[in-house]
Amino acid sequence: MRIGLLTEGGYPYLSGDARLWCDRLVRGLAQHEFDVYALSRSEHQEDEGWIPLPSHVRRVRTAPLWTPEEDGPVLGRRARRRFAECFGELAAVLCGASAGAPTSEADRFGNALYGLAALARGEGRLGGALRSESAVRTLERACRAPGAHRAAREARVPDLLTVAAQLDRALRPLSLDWYEDDGLGAVDLCHAASGGTAALPGLLARHFTGVPLLVTEYGVRLRTHYLTTPDAPPAVRYLLAAFQTRLAAEAYERAVVVTAGNSHARRWQERCGADREKLRTVHPGMDARPFARIGESPECADPDTLVWVGRVEPAKDLVSLLHAFAEIRRREPRARLRVVGAPAGPEGAAYLGHCRALAAQLFPDEADGPHAVGDNPVSFEETGGPDLPGRADAYAAGAVTVLSSVVEGFPTGLVEAMLCGRATVSTDVGAVVEVIGGTGLVVPPRNPRALAEACVALLRDPERRARLGAAARARALELFTVEQNIEAFHGIYLGIVSRAPVRRVALDETGQPLPFAVPAEAHVPVHWAARPPGPDVGPGRAASRPVRATTGSVPAPEAAR
Numbered sequence: 001m002r003i004g005l006l007t008e009g010g011y012p013y014l015s016g017d018a019r020l021w022c023d024r025l026v027r028g029l030a031q032h033e034f035d036v037y038a039l040s041r042s043e044h045q046e047d048e049g050w051i052p053l054p055s056h057v058r059r060v061r062t063a064p065l066w067t068p069e070e071d072g073p074v075l076g077r078r079a080r081r082r083f084a085e086c087f088g089e090l091a092a093v094l095c096g097a098s099a100g101a102p103t104s105e106a107d108r109f110g111n112a113l114y115g116l117a118a119l120a121r122g123e124g125r126l127g128g129a130l131r132s133e134s135a136v137r138t139l140e141r142a143c144r145a146p147g148a149h150r151a152a153r154e155a156r157v158p159d160l161l162t163v164a165a166q167l168d169r170a171l172r173p174l175s176l177d178w179y180e181d182d183g184l185g186a187v188d189l190c191h192a193a194s195g196g197t198a199a200l201p202g203l204l205a206r207h208f209t210g211v212p213l214l215v216t217e218y219g220v221r222l223r224t225h226y227l228t229t230p231d232a233p234p235a236v237r238y239l240l241a242a243f244q245t246r247l248a249a250e251a252y253e254r255a256v257v258v259t260a261g262n263s264h265a266r267r268w269q270e271r272c273g274a275d276r277e278k279l280r281t282v283h284p285g286m287d288a289r290p291f292a293r294i295g296e297s298p299e300c301a302d303p304d305t306l307v308w309v310g311r312v313e314p315a316k317d318l319v320s321l322l323h324a325f326a327e328i329r330r331r332e333p334r335a336r337l338r339v340v341g342a343p344a345g346p347e348g349a350a351y352l353g354h355c356r357a358l359a360a361q362l363f364p365d366e367a368d369g370p371h372a373v374g375d376n377p378v379s380f381e382e383t384g385g386p387d388l389p390g391r392a393d394a395y396a397a398g399a400v401t402v403l404s405s406v407v408e409g410f411p412t413g414l415v416e417a418m419l420c421g422r423a424t425v426s427t428d429v430g431a432v433v434e435v436i437g438g439t440g441l442v443v444p445p446r447n448p449r450a451l452a453e454a455c456v457a458l459l460r461d462p463e464r465r466a467r468l469g470a471a472a473r474a475r476a477l478e479l480f481t482v483e484q485n486i487e488a489f490h491g492i493y494l495g496i497v498s499r500a501p502v503r504r505v506a507l508d509e510t511g512q513p514l515p516f517a518v519p520a521e522a523h524v525p526v527h528w529a530a531r532p533p534g535p536d537v538g539p540g541r542a543a544s545r546p547v548r549a550t551t552g553s554v555p556a557p558e559a560a561r
Contacts, residue, residue, distance in 0.1 A: 001032045001497060002058075004187035004205065008198035009041035012060060014048040016041065018193045018218065021284055021485065027054055028486035032493070035059045035187055037178055037201055042066050061183070063176055065169050065197065068131070075123060083129050084138065086115035091142035094242040096149040106253065106273075109246040117174045117204050125175035130168040136160050143235075149242075155235035162232075163239045170243065173200040185209035189496050191489075192251070196221035196244060199251040206254055212500040214492065215251050218261035218284055219409045220268040222248055249273035256496050259489075261410050262431035280492065284410055285485025288477060291419035294396045295473050301422070303462060304334045306455060307398030309391060310405075310413045311344040312352045317427075319358060320448045321404040322378065326362045327452035329377060332459055337378045340394040356380060395420040399465055400458045405429050406445045414440075418476035423468040425454045435480070439472035 005011070011022035026034050034057045040046050043066060053060070075083060090112035093105050120126045129135060139160045143152040155163070178184050178201055190202035191214045202213040222244045232240075252258055252274035259282045260266035266279055294300070306325070310316055318339065325337045343349040359378040381388060388394050395401060401417035401424045408430035415435060417424050424440035426432045433442055441458065443450040458465050478484075508514045 001189075001493060002035065002187045003029075003032055003493065004035045004037060004184050004190040004202070004211070006037050006190055006192040006198050006201050008039040008065070008194055008196065009045065010038075010193065012036055012038060012050040012053055012057075013040060013045050014051055016045055019051070021218070022193055023051060024285055024287070024482045025486060025489060026057060028482065029490060029493075030054065030056055032056065033058050035184075036061070037184065038062045039173070039197060040064050040066065061178060063172065065172055068128075068168075075129060079119060079123055080129075080134075082115070082119050083126070084134065086112045086119065087130070087135055088138050088142065090116070091139050092145065093246060094239050095142040095145065095152040096242070097142055097145040097147045106246070106249055110250055113203075113247075113250065114207050116171065117207065120174045121179070121208070126171075130171060131164050135167075136164050139164060139239075149238060151234050151238035155239070156233075159233050159235040159239075162236050166236075166240055167243065170197050170247075171200070173197065173204065176201065179204050179208045181209070184211060187211055188501070189214060189256075189493065191493075192216065194219070194221065195248050195251055199255075200247070203251060203254055212496050213251070213255045214257050214259070214496060215255045216259045216261075216282070217265055217269065220248075220260075220265050220272070222272060223265075223268050245272060252278070256500055257492055259492070263434050264431040265409065280488075282485060282488045282492075283480050284412070284415075285482035286412070286415050286419065286476070286480050288419050288481050290390065291392045291395070291416060294392045295419055295421040300396055301399040302336070302397060303399045304332070304459065305336045305338060305398035306400050306402050306459075307338050307340065307394060307417075307422075308402050308404065309340045309394045309416070310403075311348065312339075312341050312355070313344040313348040314351050315405055315407040317404045317406045317446065318351075318355045320446055320451065321402060322355065322358050322362060324404075324448035324451040324455065325378065327449065328455050328459075329363070331452075331456050335377065335455075335459060338394070338397055339378065339380045340383060340388060340391075340397075342382050352380065391416060392420060395422055399423065399462075400425060400455060402451070402455065403427060403432065404445075404451060408432060411435055415476055415480045418472035418480075421469040421473040423458050423465040424472065425451065425458065427451070436472075437475055439468055439475050441468075 005022065005026070007018060007022060010016035010018040013019065036057060036059070038060065040062060046062075046064065050060070089108055093109045093112065116126065136157075140155070142148065143155045143160070184190060184201060184205035185208070187205075189212045190205050192199035192202045193216055195215060195217045199213070199215050202211075202215070205211045206213050222241065249272055252269065252272065255278065257280055258269060258274050258278050259280045260269055261282065261284050263281065266281055269279060270276065306328070308318070308321060312318065321337075325335070328335050339355070343352045359376065359380075363376050363378055365376050383389065383391055383394055388397070395417050399422070401414070401422045403411060403414055403424065403426040405411075405427055406429060410431050411426070414424060414426060414432065418435075418439065424436065426436060426440060426442050427445040428442050429445050436442060441454040443454050458468075
C-alpha cells in the first residue's frame with residue numbers, strides 16, 4: 001500500500017507538531033510505502049532539517065507557509081472574473097451573508113474552494129490574487145452585505161488586511177503542483193496528520209483524482225484557534241474561526257474516516273459537523289521503554305516529594321499548585337515540590353519568573369539553625385542535567401505526580417507518569433478523566449484546596465499510592481503504547497483501501513501492466529454495508545491516464561514551485 005502522509009509544521013522536520021507520532025507510525029508500518037507532503041511553518045524549522053527517514057519513505061515534498069507566495073503569471077480577464085466569483089462566494093459564506101442562495105453554506109464553501117483550486121490548477125498558481133487589493137475589497141463588500149454577521153460588519157481595513165493575509169497562507173496548498181498522477185494521484189490513500197491546512201491537499205487529491213482521505217486530529221484546529229488568538233480583534237477572530245469551521249466541516253464530510261486522539265477531541269469534531277459513523281478514537285502511542293526501569297521499581301521514589309513535569313506556561317496554572325502546596329506544607333511539614341520543565345517561549349519565561357517569585361514569597365528559605373543555609377521546599381529544575389538526565393528520572397524523584405492545568409488536550413505527561421507507576425493527582429480538564437480511568441485522583445481546576453487535600457491523602461497512605469500506581473501502569477501499557485496506535489491505524493488503512501480503492505492502470509518501465517500494482521485488499525469479495533459518501537470515491541473511479549510505477553530510495557526534497 002502507498003500512503004500519502006500530509007503534515008503541517010511537523011514531520012519530517014526536527015521540531016513541530018505531530019513529529020513523534022508520525023515518525024513512530026511510519027517506522028511501525030514498514031510493510032507499506034509512504035510519500036510525505038509537508039508544509040513548513042517557519043524558516044527556523046526548515047533550517048533545522050529533517051529527522052532520519054526510513055527506507056520505505058519513497059518521496060518527500062515540501063512547501064513553505066511562512067513566505068509570501070511568489071507572484072505567478074498575471075491572471076487574464078476571464079481568470080480574474082472567475083477568481084472574483086469564487087472568492088466572493090467564499091467571503092460571503094465566512095461573513096454569514098446568505099445572498100438568497102438556495103444551496104447550503106457547506107455546499108457554497110465547497111464550490112468556492114474547489115473553484116479556486118481548479119483556477120489555480122489551470123493558471124499554474126493564484127499568485128498574489130488572495131492578498132491583492134481586489135481580494136480585500138471583496139472581503140469588505142461581503143462584510144457590509146445584508147445578512148452579514150455583526151462581528152463581520154465591524155471589520156475595519158486593518159482587520160481585513162489581516163484576514164486576507166491569513167487566508168492567503170491557509171489556502172497556499174491550492175497553488176501547489178501535488179495533485180497530478182505522479183503526485184498524490186498515485187497514492188492509495190491520503191492521511192492528514194491534522195485538520196486545517198494539512199487536510200487541504202487531501203481534499204484536493206480526493207476532488208481531482210478520487211483518492212480516499214483519512215483525517216487524524218489529536219488537537220482540533222478550531223479549538224486551537226480559540227485558545228491562541230484571545231487578543232485578536234473580534235472581526236478577525238470571527239472571520240478566521242468561520243473559515244476554520246467551514247474547512248473542518250468540509251474535511252469531515254469528504255473523509256472516509258476521521259480519528260480523534262480522545263473523547264474530548266471527538267466531541268469537538270462532532271460539534272463541527274463530523275458524522276459519528278465515521279469517527280474512530282485512536283489514542284496517541286507512547287514509547288514505554290524509557291519508563292520501564294522506573295515503572296518496575298516504584299520503591300525508588302521519595303515518599304515525601306510531589307513532582308510536576310511539563311512545559312511552563314500560564315495554562316499549566318502553577319500558581320494554583322504553589323498555593324495548594326502551601327496548604328500541604330502546613331499539614332505535612334516534610335513535603336517537597338519539584339517543578340521540572342522549561343518555559344514555553346517568552347510568555348512561559350515571564351510566567352516562570354512570576355512563579356519563582358511567588359515560591360520565594362510563600363516559602364522563605366528554611367534553616368535548621370542560625371548558621372545553616374536555608375533550603376526552599378520548592379525547586380524549579382529542567383531535565384538534561386546530572387540530577388535529572390531524562391523525564392523518567394523526573395517522575396522517579398517523587399511518589400506523587402501532580403497535574404494542575406486549566407487547559408489540556410491529551411495529557412502526555414500524565415501517561416508518562418502512569419508508565420512510571422506513579423500515583424497521580426490531576427485537574428478535571430481535557431481528556432484527563434478518560435486517560436486516568438479511576439487509577440488516580442481528579443479534582444476541579446483552579447481549586448488549590450481540593451488539590452491540596454488530594455495530595456495530602458496520597459502522601460499519608462503509601463499502600464494506596466502503590467495500588468493506584470500499579471493500576472495506572474497497567475492501564476497505560478494496555479491503552480497508550482506505540483504498538484496499539486500502529487495496530488489501530490493499520491486496520492483503518494486496510495479498511496479504507498478495501499472499501500474505496502483507487503482504480504488505476506499501473507505500467508512498468510517498459511510500458512507493460514505491472515503485476516500486483518493494486519493492493520490485494522481491493523479484491524476482497526465482501527459487500528461492505530458502509531460506503532464512503534460522494535460520487536467520486538469508489539471502485540468505479542479511474543485516473544485520467546496510466547501512472548508509471550517508480551522505484552528507488554528517497555530522493556532529495558522537492559520544493560514546491
